[in-house]
Amino acid sequence: MSKAVKFIKNNLFLLAVVIAYLTITIIHPSLGALGIKNSGYYVKEMLMIMPVIFVLTALLDTWVPKETIIKFLGKEAKTKGVVLSFLLGSISAGPIYAAFPFCVMLHKKGASIRNIVIILSSWAVIKIPMLLNEAKFLGFKFMIVRWVITVIAILIFASITNKIVKDKDLPQGKAQEKSGVYINRDACMGCTICTKKYPQLFQMDRKKANVKEYSNLDMELLDSAIKSCPVKAIEYN
Amino acid sequence: MDIFTIAIWVITAGLLVLSFIKDKVKTKDALRKALFMGRGMALSIFGVIFAIGLILALLPPEQIADIIAKQNVFVATIAAAALGTVTLIPAFIAFPLIGTLATAGVGIMPSVAFLTTLTMVGVVTLPLEKREFGTKFAVTRNALSFIFAIVIAVIMGVIL
Numbered sequence: 001m002s003k004a005v006k007f008i009k010n011n012l013f014l015l016a017v018v019i020a021y022l023t024i025t026i027i028h029p030s031l032g033a034l035g036i037k038n039s040g041y042y043v044k045e046m047l048m049i050m051p052v053i054f055v056l057t058a059l060l061d062t063w064v065p066k067e068t069i070i071k072f073l074g075k076e077a078k079t080k081g082v083v084l085s086f087l088l089g090s091i092s093a094g095p096i097y098a099a100f101p102f103c104v105m106l107h108k109k110g111a112s113i114r115n116i117v118i119i120l121s122s123w124a125v126i127k128i129p130m131l132l133n134e135a136k137f138l139g140f141k142f143m144i145v146r147w148v149i150t151v152i153a154i155l156i157f158a159s160i161t162n163k164i165v166k167d168k169d170l171p172q173g174k175a176q177e178k179s180g181v182y183i184n185r186d187a188c189m190g191c192t193i194c195t196k197k198y199p200q201l202f203q204m205d206r207k208k209a210n211v212k213e214y215s216n217l218d219m220e221l222l223d224s225a226i227k228s229c230p231v232k233a234i235e236y237n
Numbered sequence: 238m239d240i241f242t243i244a245i246w247v248i249t250a251g252l253l254v255l256s257f258i259k260d261k262v263k264t265k266d267a268l269r270k271a272l273f274m275g276r277g278m279a280l281s282i283f284g285v286i287f288a289i290g291l292i293l294a295l296l297p298p299e300q301i302a303d304i305i306a307k308q309n310v311f312v313a314t315i316a317a318a319a320l321g322t323v324t325l326i327p328a329f330i331a332f333p334l335i336g337t338l339a340t341a342g343v344g345i346m347p348s349v350a351f352l353t354t355l356t357m358v359g360v361v362t363l364p365l366e367k368r369e370f371g372t373k374f375a376v377t378r379n380a381l382s383f384i385f386a387i388v389i390a391v392i393m394g395v396i397l
Contacts, residue, residue: 039290
């Protein structure tokens with residue numbers, strides 16, 4: 001596939017938007033101009049807040065000791081596990097689909113269904129760096145009230161899910177679970193950190209990380225690469 | 238700039254300096270993560286923003302508020318929640334968008350319902366979730382999230 005075709009295929013939505021603008025501008029030039037003007041406001045707001053949100057998210061993701069948190073997520077750790085699940089979800093970086101394989105890994109390590117639902121939901125709605133952004137546009141009171149109610153709601157429906165879904169309902173020992181080092185290429189966003197940490201093992205291939213052929217592993221390097229992957233895409237069995 | 242934007246810049250700058258003093262390598266890794274998160278999302282974000290701009294040109298916020306005001310508030314809330322499940326808008330675009338709509342007079346219940354399902358219920362990511370967790374888990378979680386999004390919206394409408 002040529003690069004241009006691939007680019008278009010990956011950005012179909014963007015292309016549709018461009019075509020919509022062209023069509024509307026030809027029929028009704030003032031509407032096209034108004035659309036651009038409206039968009040300008042959101043672009044300005046985005047540029048003011050997006051860089052710091054990403055830096056803040058990445059800093060939290062890097063510094064909060066996740067390995068310690070994960071240890072406390074088991075079924076017996078009741079209140080502590082719930083609080084830590086909220087914390088883990090709200091500080092984690094990466095899109096929600098990166099949370100799925102991460103949570104499957106946690107479940108295998110003993111995290112309960114309840115805690116997994118809490119992590120997924122807080123990953124989605126209560127990102128800490130986003131709270132200030134919410135307060136800016138919708139008011140401080142709105143943000144606090146929504147936060148409190150949402151946390152309570154998540155607690156309730158996590159308990160309900162815990163009653164309905166049993167551990168055995170989750171796929172067991174999937175084919176995906178290969179032995180050795182494995183990279184989930186759906187989650188990988190091509191940040192190249194693993195290839196910097198352990199260049200003998202990881203390389204970039206079509207903008208995503210790949211595992212090279214290997215015979216013996218340096219566990220220390222591998223461990224630091226696994227820990228620093230922002231989307232937890234590296235697995236080792 | 239408003240106080241919240243300044244606050245988030247100051248907090249982030251402070252943490253960044255602290256992080257740099259403690260560990261240069263870790264800080265560099267964090268910045269690299271931030272850069273790639275941004276790069277991965279940039280193009281699709283521009284697509285979403287310009288689509289919103291065009292939709293708001295064709296259907297001004299005041300008109301949207303008018304249409305919603307004519308409906309039963311619960312019907313509007315459920316419709317907003319349903320719209321949120323199929324829409325992919327990053328949260329930092331969703332907040333100013335909801336801000337625009339609220340200023341134009343869209344009620345709090347439909348706004349909150351949309352905001353909550355937008356991020357918590359994912360029709361687009363459902364196949365992926367099914368593959369990782371099984372159908373029972375994925376369907377239960379998404380259905381409960383949808384119901385509770387409406388509950389959250391109604392409670393917020395009553396309180397605020």
